[in-house]
Amino acid sequence: MITYIALLRGINVGGHKKIKMADFRLLLKGLGYKEVLTYIQSGNVVFKSKVTDHRKLENEISKAIKKQYDFDVAVIVKTKTELVNILKNNPFNDLDDLAANKVYFVLLKDIPQKRSIEMAS
Missing domain, CATH: 3.30.70.1280 (SP0830-like domains)
Known part of the structure; x- marks a missing residue:
């Protein structure tokens, strides 16, 4: 299981x-x-x-x-x-002042469309 x-x-x-x-x-x-x-x-x-x-x-x-x-x-x-790998691969893990209890990440249900990415950039 x-x-x-x-x-x-x-x-x-x-x-x-x-x-x-x-x-x-x-x-x-x-x-x-x-x-x-x-x-x-x-x-x-x-x-x-x-x-x-x-x-x-x-x-x-x-x-x-x-x-x-x-x-x-x-x-x-x-x-x-x-989920553990998402946290381990955080590109900001090397920052000394990064508080572990203030780490957030977002998961997307699907890969966004190219147009949506362009609009968000």
């Missing part, structure tokens, strides 16, 4: 897209995931699965939420190793 972290976009923010974490854990257990743990009301969840395809897990969770709650949610699934 592989340990995964699923990050859900915009859950329980400002009273919108409400999902009780106890219900969410049951939903994921119903999908066959094991050792399901949620973090506060964020929609972030750790679980184990035999499935090795991240996209399959993302789609499965998104579809289950749509069916149960009737709203769309972007889901990103990563392994613990992938």
